Amino acid sequence: MKTQAMIIHLARATARRAQVAAMQERLPLPAEVVDAVDGQQLAELQKHAYQPRLSQPRYPFELRLSEIAVFHSHRRCWQRIVDQGLDAALILEDDLQFDADIFPPALSLALDHLRPGDFIRLPIKERGTPVEVIASNGPARLLAYDRVGLGMQAQLVSRGAAEALLAASEQFDRPVDDFVQMQWLHGARVLTVWPSGVQEVSGDLGGSLNSRKTGGFEKLRREILRPIYRHRMARRAAQYQNASRQG
Incomplete structure (x- = not known):
């Protein structure tokens, strides 16, 4: 299987270059650095891809x-997965480290059981409730959850999933991890390996580059609207899973 790793790295984040080099050295797959799109230099076409309330x-x-x-x-x-004819790519943020005992069997489990059209998450936290154990390797289990968790720190993306995600996101209305939750929209099968052996070290690198500062009113508004949105997403996910089982 033709597979490699891709580390998303923002060029102006020079403090993370040593971290990126360390990740490349420790990964068991060949790893290329993919230049992150800079929010301070978005092209107009990229801005217009965002269409609220889609x-x-x-x-x-x-x-x-x-x-x-x-x-x-x-x-x-x-797009690089498709253009390079890869079977899959392990897509990573640039602020990760890997548990030497857990990550290798977790990644092997994902690679061994990846099917065309699969998107396999290797999250830093477990969210949701497992509904099916598909396979295991040592401490790691390949699981289907009642709903897809948030976070895009590490994921193994098949070419079929990449094609489906690209087709469904020419325009988008929410963050990418919220979009991936919407299996009913893009059609990729989303699974999770847990424990993954993936750890985030952004705090040691100066913190997240995407942190949000909000005033009191906006913070209150988010605290009210967020649980309502999550409830609606969970209900839609349950409907999708029920329909999938019946189909």
């Missing part, structure tokens, strides 16, 4: 330029 359930917040850029960075990786 899909149900409605996403209740306006995207920041940095969130639009993150989505385009992942689309860039999905």
